[in-house]
Amino acid sequence: MEFRDAWAIASKDLRIELRSRILTNQIAPYTLLILVLFGFALDADTQTLRDTGPGLFWVAVLLIALLAIQRAVKIEDDDAAKERMLLTPVHSSSVFLGKAIALFIQLFVLEILLFFVMLALFDLSVEDPLLICVSAVLATIGVASSGTLYGVIAAGVGVRETLLPILLLPVLAPIAIGATRTFGDAFGRVDADGWAWFGLLSVFAVVYTVLGMLAYGQLMEDA
């Protein structure tokens, strides 16, 4: 496994995404729509929105992640790209890392956008910027690595769009809980030990990155 290979694969995915402009023209507006919908659903009550903001943020991220993972799988399905990738002398764990890195970068960019829009729309103020940054990074690593793993499991099956959410969302429950708590703490909305949650997010990220690197080769061959 070489990191250079992983980076090559990540940059390939990112370049395809940049050229297709789906991220900027469809997924980014979708994230904003989700926030607006939450506003409608919870009435124009800023206090409620402020209290539920951290949770809504991560629900939105998980919904976006599902779309981004489907995209990442589709890239490999098109034009027999996967078969060609199998022919290259790149180790499967590098492929996994590459795809996860590309997913991570896309998600993180979207999260930054979502975050600042949310600050404005929900009128939130940040008390602990460092906690926000590191927990967002770790939670996103967790989402990206588990998403890449489950993406390849659901790849190549006819019911991918419906299968992926029911496989992935229960697995992401610890992220949904943990990241919401850290954000709640960092916004000063809840009395929680954000840094303990940060530990849990790191465990999740590490576990899924390792599992993904181990299992990806097995799954890629026959996806």
Place this chain on the structure above:
Amino acid sequence: MKFKTIESRDGQPNATSSRSTRFLGLCLALGVPILVLFAFVFSPKDDTMDDAVRLLYVHVPVAIFSYIAFGVTAMGSIFYLWKQSRWWDTTAHASAEIGVIFCGLTLVTGSIWGRPTWNTWWEWGDVRLVTTLVMFLMFIGYLALRQVPATPHVRAKRAAIVGIVGTINIPIVNRSVEWWENSTLHQQSSLTDGNLEDLTLFTWFLGTLIFALAYVWLMIHRFRVGWLSSEHDALGYGAAIEERKAEAGIDTEAQAQASEDGGPQ
């Protein structure tokens, strides 16, 4: 009820039952009424829970065996990846299906018990409730994945990885829910504190035994159904190949065989 349905009809292969499962079925048919009798009549009511305690004689055994069933699925998944044997794959699948049923029952009976006792159908703050719910959803996903058509080996491999990864995730979910609300309405295991009356203890024991038998009985039958089902799929492939061969006129014997196979259906 169960006993009746497994009696063989004359002149037919005996489906998935055998002498041992018939014996197990008989034990269950006798044991369930006895358990109901003990749970409703002989065992005393609880000081704090009143008669609601009688629900626990079904709730706790079902919960225990849903956890055991998922454990067997995880074990079957690991052994499948190791040995690549169909036996382990079929075991993992059978156990997951029974586990999902038992897990769903755990949630439902727990909810029915919680209403009179905790005065709520559902408590988000309770670690075991939320962990069990997440586990239930995770294994529903596992079963959904198993429904997806693929070659047997690919399907088994995917399912095995999802089974293992899902199981590894359970402690993380548990920990996260525990920190989340840091509270539980579940009492500490009341079995160990030693103030239980003999009859209560015996009813617990009987309930666990009955559900153990039910799990084993269901496992054997569900395993055999899974085995038959993959034999049936293999038969389908084989018959299709024979048909193509026959069409091409490669083997007249195969042609005769194929039409014979297709005959009775």
Place this chain on the structure above:
Amino acid sequence: MTHLGYLIAGWAFGIGVPALYAVLVLRRGRKLSEVVPSDRQRWISSTEDQARIKDE
């Protein structure tokens, strides 16, 4: 007896659902075993069962 409605509901689920599932599994097994040849049904190993299969 207190909470009788809850008790009946809980026990009806606890016994009824596994019983229903058992019936479904048995029916599926019976249907499949009619299609799959007897020699591929590996667990039929008792002499009694074998004898019956030979008779058919």
